Amino acid sequence: MTRFGIHLNKLDKQVDSASTLAELVKQGQVRAVARLITLLERGEQEGHDALRLLEVDAPRAAIIGVTGYPGAGKSTVVDQLVAAYRRLGHKVGVLAVDMTSPLTGGALLGDRIRMQRHTLDQGVYIRSLATRGHHGGLAAVTGEAVSVLEAAGYDVIFIETVGVGQGELDIATVAPAVVAIVAPGLGDEVQAMKAGLLEVAHVIVVNKGDHPEADRTLRELKEWHRSVLKVTAMTGQGIPELIAAIAEQQRLHDLEGAPTRAAP
Amino acid sequence: MTVATAPLRILIGKVGLDGHDRGVKLIARALRDAGMEVIYTGLHQSPEQIVNTAIQEDVDAIGLSVLSGAHNTLFRRVLELLRAQGADDIVVFGGGIIPNEDVPALKGAGVKALFGPGTPLDDIVRFVKELPRSR
Numbered sequence A: 001m002t003r004f005g006i007h008l009n010k011l012d013k014q015v016d017s018a019s020t021l022a023e024l025v026k027q028g029q030v031r032a033v034a035r036l037i038t039l040l041e042r043g044e045q046e047g048h049d050a051l052r053l054l055e056v057d058a059p060r061a062a063i064i065g066v067t068g069y070p071g072a073g074k075s076t077v078v079d080q081l082v083a084a085y086r087r088l089g090h091k092v093g094v095l096a097v098d099m100t101s102p103l104t105g106g107a108l109l110g111d112r113i114r115m116q117r118h119t120l121d122q123g124v125y126i127r128s129l130a131t132r133g134h135h136g137g138l139a140a141v142t143g144e145a146v147s148v149l150e151a152a153g154y155d156v157i158f159i160e161t162v163g164v165g166q167g168e169l170d171i172a173t174v175a176p177a178v179v180a181i182v183a184p185g186l187g188d189e190v191q192a193m194k195a196g197l198l199e200v201a202h203v204i205v206v207n208k209g210d211h212p213e214a215d216r217t218l219r220e221l222k223e224w225h226r227s228v229l230k231v232t233a234m235t236g237q238g239i240p241e242l243i244a245a246i247a248e249q250q251r252l253h254d255l256e257g258a259p260t261r262a263a264p
Numbered sequence B: 001m002t003v004a005t006a007p008l009r010i011l012i013g014k015v016g017l018d019g020h021d022r023g024v025k026l027i028a029r030a031l032r033d034a035g036m037e038v039i040y041t042g043l044h045q046s047p048e049q050i051v052n053t054a055i056q057e058d059v060d061a062i063g064l065s066v067l068s069g070a071h072n073t074l075f076r077r078v079l080e081l082l083r084a085q086g087a088d089d090i091v092v093f094g095g096g097i098i099p100n101e102d103v104p105a106l107k108g109a110g111v112k113a114l115f116g117p118g119t120p121l122d123d124i125v126r127f128v129k130e131l132p133r134s135r
């Protein structure tokens, strides 16, 4: 029988083996979901044992990656999308990734500030993850955390990457639908995006549609990408169109018959 | 070993109708700079939101900032909700404007420590670092 720590706390008494933990996760128990992600983050054996038990009959969720420049409005867009998918009756999981400071090893995980209205909704699970030295815009545990959420019955899962510049494009390997969020007034950055965000993203969102330069940025980006939308996440304007664009990408992806995502 | 080096995860939040956020942001930054993962909830959280967030994020401790005068009810409510969810292994501490005469009763109710205005940030960081690792 395995124990999670030297001191036993309440959950440890309840969950004293990987199979019990896996069972509680399958029942959708939030504490068990949260604890399993922590164990996987720490690379503990119990976590891997439990994960193996889960993957046998894990259902498949729609995984939607949300990436883009720092401060462009990724979290605010996710907040709106969570509300919309909840209205459609889905159980929604969110993995929100922020950077770990390479100097101190600490991190300020602030994405969920924009999503706190969903905290009391039993059908929404939000987890903040720090990169802990992993490059590519995600935490190393992201793929495994997705599997945990799938097993717990979350059928729509959002992954918010760290604010990316270029090169942090791991999201493309985890999510079959990737939305890139940019703010108006890109200027020269459009050039840089061509070999980066514009390549991996299936849908480009020009957020902050209330900004006077939004339409110009929209026109510029439309020259380079077939699916560019204007959204004002602050008010929810454009969110239905964004959901339609995501659905279209999911449909294309299914037609291609590709696996839902690379193995974690 | 991974277990020993995993960063502490700490929820830092403002409960109730209290817009004073200078102190809480200082604390959040100090703990981050000390190598911890800080989940900051923002303003105006209900005790229910604080506790659900703490459980979803699997934090080791919850630090609440209260300068509104409502500390007696808010801290107690958070402790009560944690117990109800079987999550009272999560340490609760805090700071803000909390009159000395209220401190013993709050500690008796289960608040681990309270830090008032002027507390050196180092003291707070040391307190959090020295929390017993329960998991």
Ligand code: B12
Pocket (backbone or CB within 6 Å): B012, B017, B018, B019, B020, B021, B022, B023, B024, B026, B027, B062, B063, B064, B065, B066, B067, B068, B069, B093, B094, B095, B096, B097, B115, B116, B117, B118, B119, B120, B121, B124
């Ligand atoms: C600045 C200030 C404001 C600013 C706030 C700006 C902001 N964004 O924060 C403004 C002008 C907006 C403001 C408004 C009000 N204020 Co005012 N304000 C203050 C003042 C002067 C300083 C607070 C401050 O920022 N201190 C600096 C920070 C760094 O210190 P701190 O927050 O205390 O944090 C330290 C410790 O307390 C502790 N700590 C704090 N939080 C946490 C959390 C954790 C986890 C830990 C470990 C430690 C910790 O560590 C910090 C570092 O040492 C205090 C008086 C005072 N001397 O405290 C009154 C004070 C807090 N305000 C007060 C009042 C009444 C109000 C108003 C209701 C006034 C009104 N009638 O409009 C409004 C309410 C606003 C609202 N929405 O809540 C009263 C509260 C009385 C009470 N609780 O019984 C005070 C005490 C003034 C007084 N003597 O009457 N206020």
Ligand SMILES: Nc1nc2c(ncn2[C@@H]2O[C@H](COP(=O)(O)OP(=O)(O)OP(=O)(O)O)[C@@H](O)[C@H]2O)c(=O)[nH]1
Pocket (backbone or CB within 6 Å): A069, A070, A071, A072, A073, A074, A075, A076, A077, A111, A114, A162, A163, A207, A208, A209, A210, A211, A231, A232, A233, A234, A235
């Ligand atoms: N004017 C305007 N501001 C917005 C809109 N959407 C988001 N914002 C603001 O933009 C700022 C950043 O929003 P976030 O959602 O935190 O952005 P983010 O991309 O998640 O940021 P990081 O995760 O820190 O990279 C916040 O102040 C939001 O309120 C919008 O549609 N219009």
Ligand SMILES: [Mg+2]
Pocket (backbone or CB within 6 Å): A074, A075, A076, A110, A111, A160
């Ligand atoms: Mg964000």
